[in-house]
Ligand SMILES: Nc1nc2c(c(=O)[nH]1)N[C@H]1C(S)=C(S)[C@@H](COP(=O)(O)OP(=O)(O)OC[C@H]3O[C@@H](n4cnc5c(=O)[nH]c(N)nc54)[C@H](O)[C@@H]3O)O[C@H]1N2
Ligand SMILES: Nc1nc2c(c(=O)[nH]1)N[C@H]1C(S)=C(S)[C@@H](COP(=O)(O)OP(=O)(O)OC[C@H]3O[C@@H](n4cnc5c(=O)[nH]c(N)nc54)[C@H](O)[C@@H]3O)O[C@H]1N2
C-alpha cells in the first residue's frame with residue numbers, strides 16, 4: 044500500500060494562514076490550516092477582494108496536493124548525461140557546479156552563450172532576482188519565460204497601443220459592465236471564479252449580456268447569450284469589420300480620439316480596404332446575421348469589456364488580434380472608465396508580476412525598455428551593476444533552437460516544463476540532450492524536462508515559499524508559507540542569489556523576500572516622473588505607470604501583514620488616479636494612445652491533403668498544465684482521466700476512428716495517441732486536444748510534440764491553437780483498464796494512461812496481439828501470484844472478454860477488465876466498490892458480469908468534483924423531478940453547490956435531458 048509522505052508539521056493548535064492560490068491568474072485568496080497529522084484544510088479567503096471566499100475545484104483541492112510523494116527534496120547531479128542515474132549531492136556542490144559551469148561557459152563563449160528559462164509561476168521576488176542576475180550581471184538578455192507562450196502577444200499589443208504594458212480593467216468593472224465579449228477564452232474552466240463573478244452579476248442585472256467568440260462551443264458558451272463559432276485565426280477580420288461598422292454607425296468618440304489618440308485615419312483606411320460584412324462573415328465562417336447582431340450589440344452598448352486570452356494571444360497574428368480589439372475601444376472612447384475596456388486575462392498566478400520585473404527577453408525591469416539607452420542607464424545605475432544587457436535576448440522558440448545549434452551551451456530552467464509546454468516539443472528534447480549544462484529548479488523530481496538535467500535543484504513549493512504574486516487586475520497579494528521547508532528544499536530567490544554570489548557578483552545579499560520586494564518597489568519609483576511623460580528629457584525621470592513606491596520601506600513584519608493591493612500605487616498617491624487611463628493619458632511620449640493598423644492574414648500553416656484537419660489545444664477544467672500538482676489528486680482526475688481528441692462525428696467517420704476508441708494524431712512535427720470524443724462542440728475540420736498529459740502519466744500523449752513552432756512576428760508567441768494534423772486509427776486488438784490499490788507497471792502495454800483514484804491507481808490501456816492465457820497475464824499485471832486463491836475471473840474466449848478481481852477478506856484489492864471493444868464497464872461504479880470494506884454478493888456477480896446488479900449503483904462519470912456527483916445521478920434527478928435550473932439540481936443532489944465550476948455542464952445536461960425527453 045502506498046504510504047503518503049507528509050511535511051513534518053509540529054503538533055500544535057492549528058493556525059490559519061492567509062495566502063494566494065498558486066494556479067490561475069484570478070489570484071484567489073486562500074485560508075490554509077495545517078493539522079499535526081499532515082492534513083491541510085483549505086478555504087476561500089472571504090476578505091480577499093478577488094474571490095470573497097470562493098474557490099474553484101483546483102483551489103479547493105490544494106490540500107490534497109501537498110504531500111511529499113515525488114517531491115525533489117535534495118540537490119541531485121547526473122554526470123553521465125540524460126538517462127544516467129541521479130546522485131544526491133550537497134547544496135554546496137550543486138550551487139558551485141551550477142555557478143562554475145555558467146562562469147566557465149560565459150568566460151569562454153561570452154554572456155550570450157548561457158540562458159535562463161523561467162516562469163510565470165515564480166514569485167515576483169524570485170523573478171526579480173533572476174532577471175537582475177541575467178540582465179545586470181551576466182550582461183545578456185537571454186532570460187525568457189513561459190509567459191512567452193502565454194501573455195507575450197498581449198504585452199506587445201499593449202506596448203504598441205498604450206506605450207506600456209498596462210491592463211486597464213478591474214474585476215469590479217466586469218460586474219458593472221453591460222456587455223462582456225470573451226474572445227478565445229474558456230473562462231468557465233480556466234478562470235472559474237472570475238467567470239462566476241460575471242455570471243452572478245448577470246443574474247443580478249439580467250440586461251447584461253455575454254458573448255463568446257471561440258471556434259469551439261465550450262462550457263463558457265453554456266452561459267452566454269451569443270456564441271460566434273469563428274473559424275480559427277479569423278479574429279482580426281472580425282474586429283476590423285467591427286471597427287468599420289462602429290465608424291460607419293457614427294460611434295466614433297471624436298473628442299476622445301482627437302485629444303488622446305493617434306493614427307485612427309490610417310487604421311480605418313487599412314481596415315476599410317478589406318471587405319464588407321458579408322465577406323467578413325464568410326471569412327469568419329459564421330452567419331451574416333449573427334455577425335451583424337454582434338456588431339449592433341457592441342455598437343449600442345456603451346459599457347463593454349472585451350476580455351481575451353489564449354485564443355487571441357497564441358496565434359501567428361496574436362499581437363494584431365490584440366490591437367484589432369484595442370482599436371475598437373479607442374475609437375469609441377470606451378476605455379479608462381467604469382465597466383469598459385479591453386481586458387487581457389492572465390493565465391498564470393504571477394504572469395503579471397513577471398511583466399513588472401521585466402522577465403521577458405525583450406524587456407527590462409520595472410516596465411522599462413531594453414532598447415532605450417536612458418532606460419538602461421536608469422536600471423543599471425539603480426542596480427549599480429557591472430553591465431546591462433543592451434539588446435533583446437532569445438525568445439523561447441529561438442532559445443531552444445539556439446541550444447540545439449550549440450550557440451547556447453548552458454540553460455537553467457525554473458518552474459516550467461518545456462519538454463511538454465513548448466511547441467515542437469521533441470525539438471526541445473533534442474536541444475536539451477545536446478546541451479552542455481542543463482540545470483532545473485523544480486519541486487518535483489521526475490518531470491519530462493528534469494529527465495534531461497545535469498543538475499536538479501529542489502525548490503520550495505506553494506505553502507512553503509513566501510513572497511508576492513500579481514493577478515489579472517494588477518492586484519499584488521502575498522503567498523505565505525504555512526508549512527516547514529521539506530527536506531533540503533530552498534526558496535528559488537535564495538538558490539539564484541547563492542549561484543550569483545558564487546559567480547562572483549555582488550548585489551545579491553538579500554535577507555529575504557521583504558528585502559527583495561523593497562528593492563523592486565524602490566526601482567519602480569526610482570526617477571519615475573509619474574505622468575509628466577517626457578522621454579526626451581531623462582533628467583525629469585522616465586515616466587511609467589508601473590509605480591509601487593507606496594510599498595517601499597516595509598519591515599519584514601509589515602511585508603508579512605501586507606494586504607492585497609492594486610497598482611499603480613505611487614508614494615504620492617495624489618499623482619495617480621487609481622483607474623488607469625481615466626485621465627486620458629497613455630505612456631507614449633506624447634501621452635496619446637495609438638491605433639495600430641492590423642492587416643488580417645491567415646495562420647502560417649494551413650490544412651492540406653496530408654494534414655486535412657486543424658489541431659487546437661488548450662485546457663480542461665480540473666487539471667493544471669503538466670499535472671505535477673493537480674495530477675496527484677483523485678478528485679481532480681475524476682472529471683477527465685485521460686487525454687482525448689475532440690472531433691466532429693463526421694470527421695471521425697471519414698478518418699476511420701470511433702468515439703471511445705483510440706486515435707493516432709499526427710502532424711509534420713510529431714504524433715500522439717488519444718481517446719476519441721465527440722460533444723466538445725467542435726466544427727468539421729477541427730480537433731481539440733488538452734495540454735496536460737505528460738510521459739509521467741501516459742505512454743504517448745504529449746500534444747506539444749505536434750504543435751508547429753510558428754510564432755507571431757512581433758511577440759514571438761507560438762501558434763498553439765492551429766497546426767494542420769491528421770487522425771488515423773490507433774490499432775489495438777484489445778482495450779482494458781485496471782483499478783488497483785497497488786502500483787501497476789504498464790510499460791509493456793501498447794498504450795496506457797495512469798491517474799490516481801480515491802483509493803487506487805487507475806490505468807487505462809490498449810494492447811496488441813493474442814494473449815494465450817489471459818488469467819496468467821492479468822495476475823502478472825496486477826502482481827498476484829498464481830498460488831493466490833483470492834481471485835475471481837470470467838473469460839469469454841470467443842468474445843475476447845476477460846474480467847477479474849483480486850479480493851482479499853472481502854475487500855477488493857484490484858480489478859481488471861479487457862475487451863476487444865473500448866466500451867468497458869463503468870469505472871465510477873467499480874471505483875465505488877473500493878470504498879467498501881466488504882463486497883456484497885451482488886458486487887461480486889456484478890464484477891463478473893461487467894455491470895452493476897443494483898439500479899443506481901452506477902453514478903456515471905464525475906461532473907461535480909467537489910461532491911463527487913456523477914452524470915447519471917444528475918440526469919436521473921433532472922428526469923425524475925423535472926428540474927429545469929442548475930440551482931434546482933444543486934438543491935437536489937448537491938452538484939454545483941461548492942465551487943460552482945460544473946454549473947455550465949449541469950446546464951448542458953438539463954438541456955440534453957429535456958431534448959431527450961421530448962424526443
Ligand atoms: N483548469 C485550468 N485553468 C487554467 C490553466 C490550466 O492549466 N487549467 N492554465 C492557466 C493559464 S497559464 C492560462 S494561459 C489560461 C488560459 O485560459 P484560456 O485562454 O481560456 O484557455 P485555452 O483552453 O488555452 O484556450 C482558450 C480558447 O481559445 C479558443 N481558440 C482557439 N483558436 C482560436 C481562434 O483563432 N480565435 C478565438 N477567438 N478563439 C480560439 C480555444 O478553442 C479555447 O477554447 O488558463 C489558466 N487557467
Ligand atoms: N499545446 C499547447 N501548449 C501550451 C499551451 C497551449 O495552450 N497549448 N499553453 C502555454 C501556456 S499559456 C503556458 S502558461 C505553459 C505552461 O506550461 P509549463 O510552465 O511548462 O507547465 P507547468 O506544469 O505549470 O510547469 C511548472 C513546473 O514548475 C514546477 N513548480 C511548481 N512550483 C514551483 C516552485 O515554486 N518553484 C520551482 N522552481 N518549480 C515549481 C512544477 O512542478 C512544474 O514542473 O504551457 C504552454 N504550452
Ligand code: SF4
Pocket residue numbers: 064065066067068069070071094097098099100101102103234235236237
Ligand atoms: S479561480 Fe481557481 S485556480 Fe484560479 S486562483 Fe481561484 S481558486 Fe485558484
Ligand SMILES: [Mo]
Pocket residue numbers: 192193194390391
Ligand atoms: Mo499560460
